[in-house]
Amino acid sequence: MIRKLSPVTATSFVIAVTAVSVAATQTVAQSAQSATQRTALHDYRVVTVAEGFENPWSIAFIPGGDILVTERPGRLRIVRNGALLPTPVVGLPPIRAAGQGGLLDVVPHPNFAANRFLYISYSKPSADGQQGATAVIRAKFENDQLTEVTEVFEAQVWSAGRGHYGSRLAFDRNGFLFITLGDRQVPSEGDLTAHPSQNLTTHHGKVIRIHDDGRVPTDNPFVGREGALPQTWTWGHRNVQGLAIHPTTGDVFTSEHGPQGGDEINVLEPGKNYGWPVVGFGMNYRSGSAIHSGTHRDGMEQPVHV
Numbered sequence: 001m002i003r004k005l006s007p008v009t010a011t012s013f014v015i016a017v018t019a020v021s022v023a024a025t026q027t028v029a030q031s032a033q034s035a036t037q038r039t040a041l042h043d044y045r046v047v048t049v050a051e052g053f054e055n056p057w058s059i060a061f062i063p064g065g066d067i068l069v070t071e072r073p074g075r076l077r078i079v080r081n082g083a084l085l086p087t088p089v090v091g092l093p094p095i096r097a098a099g100q101g102g103l104l105d106v107v108p109h110p111n112f113a114a115n116r117f118l119y120i121s122y123s124k125p126s127a128d129g130q131q132g133a134t135a136v137i138r139a140k141f142e143n144d145q146l147t148e149v150t151e152v153f154e155a156q157v158w159s160a161g162r163g164h165y166g167s168r169l170a171f172d173r174n175g176f177l178f179i180t181l182g183d184r185q186v187p188s189e190g191d192l193t194a195h196p197s198q199n200l201t202t203h204h205g206k207v208i209r210i211h212d213d214g215r216v217p218t219d220n221p222f223v224g225r226e227g228a229l230p231q232t233w234t235w236g237h238r239n240v241q242g243l244a245i246h247p248t249t250g251d252v253f254t255s256e257h258g259p260q261g262g263d264e265i266n267v268l269e270p271g272k273n274y275g276w277p278v279v280g281f282g283m284n285y286r287s288g289s290a291i292h293s294g295t296h297r298d299g300m301e302q303p304v305h306v
């Protein structure tokens, strides 16, 4: 099952770990632990590592042992030596924290130990505060502060809506930064193929690939195509909020929040169209009414798992 994002308040986060890694992590030895849980594939225990959070959204483990946690209302927190520091990190830009939006993902640069760069995604407010868009900054994290804040990406998806920001970040093995985006809940009007997720001139429902400084890689699939935004790697997504690079193969795995019954796992290939909202397996919440024209169409990819 893919967990839905919802604006629930959580006061702690827990990390499911195997019995082996619990034994190797001395700082949690004194923490509350559940009994070992047994599943078909793995045994695990649930260990409370730190508590006192509001809407914890993302975790980054950085060299030196600190754990960074974003809180969606707009704070970046530090867990050090097993305790949540009381003071949030200073230096974040203004954040549009409403609905599903706010401070979202945080990942360290692959060479963080040398350059101290963090990459942070968030809901950026428009100048008048009436709209928001997903944006990504790079900032130096030193002395528990952010400095040298530089925007490396701003999605061309400005909307007053408060949902479907995407925002997951990951670096691949070649140092490219992937950014997931959502469709901002823009409805389909008329022909499903006219939906913005099916339109290469916007960033609605796209997965992005850029250099670590925001430049567009020359081998991105839509570089040079008339009207297409060149940061786009894949298109036809609804709200991609899970992202992982396979450590051995380099494959780009995503999880995508579908409508009711339509959550997907995809393995992305450059330039491909993943179908939203033209094809899929979900239906409208509550009413159960149809969304898609069907489940398959030539030129659109099937998920590897629904």
Ligand SMILES: [Ca+2]
Residues within 6 Å of the ligand: 236, 264, 274, 275, 276, 279, 280, 301, 303
């Ligand atoms: Ca799909």
